[in-house]
Amino acid sequence: MRITETSPGAPCWFEHSSADPRAAERYYGELFGWTGEADPRPEAMGYSVMHLDGAPVAGVVGLVAEGQPTAWSVSLAAEDVDAAAEAAQAAGGQLLAGPTEALDLGRFAVVADPAGAVFGIWHGRRLPGVARFAEPGAPGWIELATRDVAGAVGFYHGLFGWSVSPGEQYTQWGLDGTDFGGVLDMGEQFPADLPPYWMPYFAAADVDLAAERGVRLGGDAVLPPTDVPDGPRLAVLKDPLGAVFGLYQV
Known part of the structure; x- marks a missing residue:
């Protein structure tokens, strides 16, 4: 799916x-x-925009803060980053960075929700955001792992107006009739010291082949390819640098 406006x-x-x-x-x-296309400006600190068939789908950047983990991050669109950051704080979230300008690319803030899961708020200018979504090689789903599902549902619905489709084991979120993410209850299968987190899933034409390739390139299979009841076939990998991400069958 090509995206022209977020x-x-x-x-x-x-x-x-x-x-x-x-x-x-x-x-x-x-x-x-x-x-990858690296920004040549010194103030960009080597930031690269990654493209799929010429369309931007992700960014790659070095660590910028002491203690920052190697990880994937998810950003959500806002017309007014400052107002969204204020609303997030008023709802119990914590402002971690910004709001500030990212050169001429856009304006952003980094926020932790009331349970501690970190996400970005983005208003794009020269870089509006992803131009491909939910097709092989592109991002297509976001997932929040948290120990407070009810609190998360209330926080994100209030902040972004997401629709809520609850299930017995998994609650999905959407906008304009299209689901794009979900929330996973962090039960006993998660280490007690693992904080809540957001994770992206990337679409694959064949999850088994993509997972095999990811491991062969130096990654680890956190969750081998698995069929989810009433859902897609998926896998979760850790890349050679330590960042965790998901794959799902288109």
């Missing part, structure tokens, strides 16, 4: 942060066929 509240950008951005570019380039 709806407020929708997932709009995905960013990989690690101590070795060039290694991340190589890994995901071989895994998904992405090509």
Whole structure:
């Protein structure tokens, strides 16, 4: 699916942060066929926009703060980043960075929800956001793992107006009649010291082949390819740098 305009509240950008951005570019380039375009400006600190068939789908950047983990991050679109950041704080969230300008690319803030899961708020200018979504090699789903599902549902619905489709084991979120994400209850299968987190899923024509390729390139299978009841076939991998991400069958 090609995206020409991002709806407020929708997932709009995905960013990989690690101590070795060039290694991340190589890994995901071989895994998904992405090509990187580094911003040559010194103030961009080597930021690269990754493209799928010429369309931007993700960013790769080095670690910028002490103690920052290697991880994928998810950003949600807002017409007014400052107002959205204020609303998030009023609803119990914590402002971690910004709001600030990202050169001429856009304006952003980084927020933790009341349970501690970190996400970005983005208003794009020269970089509106992803231009491909839910097709092989592109992001297509976001998932929140949290120990407070009810609190998360209330927080994000109030902040972004997401629709809520509850299920017995999994609650899905959407906008304008289209679901784009879900919330997973962190039960006993999660380590007690693991904080809540957001994770992107990338679409694959064949999850088994994509997972096998990801492991062959140096990643680890956190969850081998699995059929989900009433859902797609999926897998969860950890890349060679330590960032966790999901794959799902288109």
